[in-house]
Amino acid sequence: MFALDHISLITGNQGKAREYESLLGTEVTAVKESLTEIQETDVVRVVRRKAGDAYAKLKSPVLVDDTGLALSAWNGLPGALVAWFLDAVGPEGILEMAANLTDRRATVTTALGYADEEGVRVFTGTLDGSLTTEPRGDNGFGYDPIFLPDGHGRTFAEMSSDEKNAVSHRRLAVDALREGLGLAT
Ligand SMILES: O=P(O)(O)OP(=O)(O)OP(=O)(O)OC[C@H]1O[C@@H](n2cnc3c(O)ncnc32)[C@H](O)[C@@H]1O
Numbered sequence: 001m002f003a004l005d006h007i008s009l010i011t012g013n014q015g016k017a018r019e020y021e022s023l024l025g026t027e028v029t030a031v032k033e034s035l036t037e038i039q040e041t042d043v044v045r046v047v048r049r050k051a052g053d054a055y056a057k058l059k060s061p062v063l064v065d066d067t068g069l070a071l072s073a074w075n076g077l078p079g080a081l082v083a084w085f086l087d088a089v090g091p092e093g094i095l096e097m098a099a100n101l102t103d104r105r106a107t108v109t110t111a112l113g114y115a116d117e118e119g120v121r122v123f124t125g126t127l128d129g130s131l132t133t134e135p136r137g138d139n140g141f142g143y144d145p146i147f148l149p150d151g152h153g154r155t156f157a158e159m160s161s162d163e164k165n166a167v168s169h170r171r172l173a174v175d176a177l178r179e180g181l182g183l184a185t
Pocket residue numbers: 010011012013016065066067068082083084086087140141142143144156168170
């Protein structure tokens with residue numbers, strides 16, 4: 001059994017760092033370090049590269065996260081490129097671009113990369129849902145106000161952080177990490 005009493009997460013996103021602290025139940029140091037982020041729609045490929053780069057820089061065990069939102073009607077776009085859309089036009093802009101879509105199915109995926117002296121391992125968590133027609137809720141960050149996970153009737157932004165963390169794509173990725181690394185639950 002492997003214990004994690006402290007871990008570094010390379011991210012510039014405080015929302016992610018907060019969620020990992022609560023999901024892992026351990027101290028998480030958010031390290032702002034610029035990593036190679038390949039231009040790819042697949043979060044797994046992006047995170048594999050980010051994690052290798054992160055370990056080369058830190059030379060100690062490290063986590064990185066790459067998360068994407070994929071629309072069925074757009075054949076999986078924007079995927080890992082969603083950050084560009086959010087930065088440029090915000091969640092409201094994504095809804096405007098998607099205004100005429102009748103198929104509003106969307107999938108969110110977190111790829112969580114763990115790198116140590118043995119190499120890189122990637123764990124994923126995916127949730128199906130749909131795009132709302134209007135932003136809903138004030139909590140969370142990123143696309144939380146416009147993504148409605150199947151079976152919940154509320155966006156992540158309408159949930160408390162504990163409610164989001166109980167069911168989110170990041171939660172599923174952390175569960176996979178715990179199982180893969182043999183971490184205590
Ligand atoms: O420094 P890093 O960790 O790369 O942080 P980032 O914010 O650039 O993160 P990504 O490259 O993974 O980009 C994903 C985009 O999706 C957003 N996002 C990530 N996780 C999310 C979540 O759980 N809910 C809503 N939006 C999320 C995030 O704010 C980004 O705009």
